[in-house]
Amino acid sequence: MSSEQAAPLLRIEDLHVSVGERDILRGVDLTIEEGETHVLLGPNGGGKSTLLNTIVGIPGYRVTQGRIVFKGVDLAGLEIDERARLGIGIAFQRPPAVRGVRLRQMLEVAARSELTPDTVADLDETLSLGHMLDRDVNMGFSGGEAKRSEMAQLLAQMPDLALFDEPESGVDLDNIAVVGGAMNSLLKGEERISERRRAGLIITHTGHILEFVNADVGHVLYNGRLACKGNPLDLIEEISSHGYDKCVECALCQTFA
Amino acid sequence: MSDVRLSPGAEARLTEIRAAAEAAVDKPAALGPDIDITRFRTVSEADTIASLDSLERQVKETVLLSGFTADETERSASYFQMDRTPIYERVQKAFDDAIEIMSTEEALKLYGEEMLEKYWWRAVDPGKDKYTAIVALHQTEGYFIRIKAGRKVEKPIQACLFVSESDVSQNVHNVIIVEDGAEANVITGCNIHTDVKEGLHAGISEFYVGRGAKLTFTMVHNWAEDFSVRPRTGIVVEEDGVYINNYVLLKPVKSIQAFPVAKLVGDRSTAVFNSIVYGLKDSVIDLGSETQLIGEGTRSEAVARTVSMDRSTVYSRGRLIGRTNTCKAHLDCRGIVQSAESTQWAIPDLASEGAPGAELSHEAAISPIAAEEIYYLMTRGLPKDEAVSMITRGFVSIDIPGLPDVLRKQIDKAIEETSKEAM
Ligand SMILES: Nc1ncnc2c1ncn2[C@@H]1O[C@H](COP(=O)(O)OP(=O)(O)O)[C@@H](O)[C@H]1O
Ligand SMILES: [Mg+2]
Numbered sequence: 131m132s133s134e135q136a137a138p139l140l141r142i143e144d145l146h147v148s149v150g151e152r153d154i155l156r157g158v159d160l161t162i163e164e165g166e167t168h169v170l171l172g173p174n175g176g177g178k179s180t181l182l183n184t185i186v187g188i189p190g191y192r193v194t195q196g197r198i199v200f201k202g203v204d205l206a207g208l209e210i211d212e213r214a215r216l217g218i219g220i221a222f223q224r225p226p227a228v229r230g231v232r233l234r235q236m237l238e239v240a241a242r243s244e245l246t247p248d249t250v251a252d253l254d255e256t257l258s259l260g261h262m263l264d265r266d267v268n269m270g271f272s273g274g275e276a277k278r279s280e281m282a283q284l285l286a287q288m289p290d291l292a293l294f295d296e297p298e299s300g301v302d303l304d305n306i307a308v309v310g311g312a313m314n315s316l317l318k319g320e321e322r323i324s325e326r327r328r329a330g331l332i333i334t335h336t337g338h339i340l341e342f343v344n345a346d347v348g349h350v351l352y353n354g355r356l357a358c359k360g361n362p363l364d365l366i367e368e369i370s371s372h373g374y375d376k377c378v379e380c381a382l383c384q385t386f387a
Numbered sequence: 388m389s390d391v392r393l394s395p396g397a398e399a400r401l402t403e404i405r406a407a408a409e410a411a412v413d414k415p416a417a418l419g420p421d422i423d424i425t426r427f428r429t430v431s432e433a434d435t436i437a438s439l440d441s442l443e444r445q446v447k448e449t450v451l452l453s454g455f456t457a458d459e460t461e462r463s464a465s466y467f468q469m470d471r472t473p474i475y476e477r478v479q480k481a482f483d484d485a486i487e488i489m490s491t492e493e494a495l496k497l498y499g500e501e502m503l504e505k506y507w508w509r510a511v512d513p514g515k516d517k518y519t520a521i522v523a524l525h526q527t528e529g530y531f532i533r534i535k536a537g538r539k540v541e542k543p544i545q546a547c548l549f550v551s552e553s554d555v556s557q558n559v560h561n562v563i564i565v566e567d568g569a570e571a572n573v574i575t576g577c578n579i580h581t582d583v584k585e586g587l588h589a590g591i592s593e594f595y596v597g598r599g600a601k602l603t604f605t606m607v608h609n610w611a612e613d614f615s616v617r618p619r620t621g622i623v624v625e626e627d628g629v630y631i632n633n634y635v636l637l638k639p640v641k642s643i644q645a646f647p648v649a650k651l652v653g654d655r656s657t658a659v660f661n662s663i664v665y666g667l668k669d670s671v672i673d674l675g676s677e678t679q680l681i682g683e684g685t686r687s688e689a690v691a692r693t694v695s696m697d698r699s700t701v702y703s704r705g706r707l708i709g710r711t712n713t714c715k716a717h718l719d720c721r722g723i724v725q726s727a728e729s730t731q732w733a734i735p736d737l738a739s740e741g742a743p744g745a746e747l748s749h750e751a752a753i754s755p756i757a758a759e760e761i762y763y764l765m766t767r768g769l770p771k772d773e774a775v776s777m778i779t780r781g782f783v784s785i786d787i788p789g790l791p792d793v794l795r796k797q798i799d800k801a802i803e804e805t806s807k808e809a810m
Contacts, residue, residue, distance in 0.1 A: 209771065210762055210766055211765040211768055215768050222763070225763060226759045228781065230781020239767045239768060239777075240767040
């Protein structure tokens with residue numbers, strides 16, 4: 131490695147975020163390099179989705195301290211769409227239904243008018259979109275359909291940093307495999323490891339998705355901060371046997387507290 | 388009409404119509420702002436044309452926005468009225484024996500007795516208000532379209548009523564007859580020349596849908612900021628007949644007030660009203676429909692989508708009257724108000740008259756586009772204004788089952804044009 135290291139893809143420094151009157155995040159530090167896949171664990175209501183929503187720039191998630199730097203650009207003041215065009219993409223846990231806007235149109239938007247019939251056919255094949263393509267997006271979609279639709283949109287967008295909010299929640303095993311396969315191809319592509327560039331941040335409760343996607347690092351969001359970091363599978367194992375309270379104290383992790 | 392010899396009965400009917408109209412000349416309409424109609428003179432004569440191609444370029448472009456095309460290969464028949472003159476009437480060869488198209492004054496000359504007995508002021512009351520009165524007393528033509536029994540005409544029939552001068556009133560009376568088992572798609576555009584400022588269009592339309600017949604009537608209105616519009620429409624549907632009304636208003640208007648009434652007299656007959664309304668600038672828009680469910684097993688649905696901007700006021704009404712135990716009908720009106728200076732009313736109205744079994748329901752909502760939907764589109768890289776426009780277009784592009792492709796494209800195109808202008 132050269133001594134003059136390139137700036138990381140994403141650098142979050144001492145991030146404090148409030149929603150309404152409540153302080154949800156209280157000093158999150160996180161660095162994601164190109165090509166890395168990170169996992170975000172933590173108790174319900176701990177602020178995992180808040181972190182993702184703050185990165186994409188959803189209004190209402192107020193940064194009160196600290197900063198988020200993506201590709202060397204401070205994201206403060208950038209609109210959601212500007213961040214998206216800079217290379218940040220997200221698969222929502224529960225995306226909203228939009229009456230009158232079809233999934234096909236969402237794919238066109240995400241692909242920035244570079245959507246070829248071949249790409250649509252490929253997405254249809256990998257994610258079995260079928261009749262969903264011409265339905266109003268998320269309108270009456272089943273759990274699995276909504277996740278596949280989110281993945282299709284991310285694959286059309288091909289962001290440099292993909293954020294996944296509980297990609298396996300409310301989804302049966304068959305669909306997890308399909309969604310996981312899509313995540314894998316987005317994050318790892320066909321490229322050789324040395325050339326991997328796209329990065330991911332995955333929120334998961336169960337860790338099932340990690341049977342399909344290789345993650346490099348896991349973090350536990352606890353009390354508004356990333357309390358510890360370690361091998362994602364080890365962390366999940368530890369949490370499932372001892373709970374979050376014990377996990378953040380355990381020796382497996384490199385703690386920051 | 389003076390040169391037509393009529394039976395005493397028909398003459399008596401004409402006298403009756405005239406008397407009813409005369410009694411109503413000063414009668415304001417129940418709804419909508421009142422208009423001083425004495426300010427307007429009636430529209431003038433115009434020269435007839437040999438082909439639609441010879442229409443002025445600007446006229447052609449204007450009418451195209453309401454679905455009227457000079458290229459007749461996509462149409463089965465055409466009627467074009469300029470001011471008070473039917474300047475062009477033609478049925479395409481292939482449909483020669485299926486469709487009749489002419490002005491209503493010509494139809495009265497040809498079929499006076501039949502018209503007066505069955506179709507002339509039978510679905511609309513000439514004494515309803517001063518707008519029906521002005522048409523009854525000072526009519527300036529209008530179209531007559533008849534589709535012969537059993538003939539299913541897929542290619543649309545097009546009719547255009549055009550006003551080219553200011554300070555006039557165009558008082559048309561239209562009749563469409565779809566005989567038993569026949570089917571037709573009629574696209575009508577009402578347009579005015581880009582130079583026209585003030586004026587009035589009073590239009591009576593009487594539609595008769597026979598047994599097992601089907602009429603899809605699509606109207607795209609294209610008026611201007613100082614123009615007033617008062618259509619009065621009555622529809623009668625016989626056994627197993629289907630009436631589908633698609634209405635689109637995407638341009639400013641001074642005021643428009645219309646409340647077509649469909650009478651489902653035949654058993655198992657159906658009426659569907661779909662409307663897409665944009666309130667722009669200072670427009671005062673008061674639109675709705677009434678369906679009377681009279682025959683056994685009658686059905687009706689009314690779907691309205693309203694977007695209001697600027698300083699517009701929009702009333703979106705819908706009335707269902709159930710008069711039989713086996714009827715079923717639903718209203719669905721949704722609106723988005725996009726300006727703090729705009730007002731919208733959604734007024735659904737249901738009545739069951741001596742019909743305890745009637746199933747009538749409605750959904751009415753006025754609400755903004757949900758912020759989370761806008762954010763959702765933005766996360767895919769779409770700027771906020773484009774996201775709002777895309778969602779708005781989605782909101783108004785209601786799925787109209789059975790809408791012929793040409794009409795769908797026409798409406799999409801009109802919506803597209805409007806949202807481009809609104810940007
Ligand atoms: N849009 C919002 N409005 C109000 N409260 C919110 C909103 N988003 C998150 N919160 C609150 O912030 C806290 C963290 O929630 P969240 O980030 O969804 O947690 P997690 O994803 O870890 O389960 C919760 O108490 C939740 O109620
Ligand atoms: Mg969450």
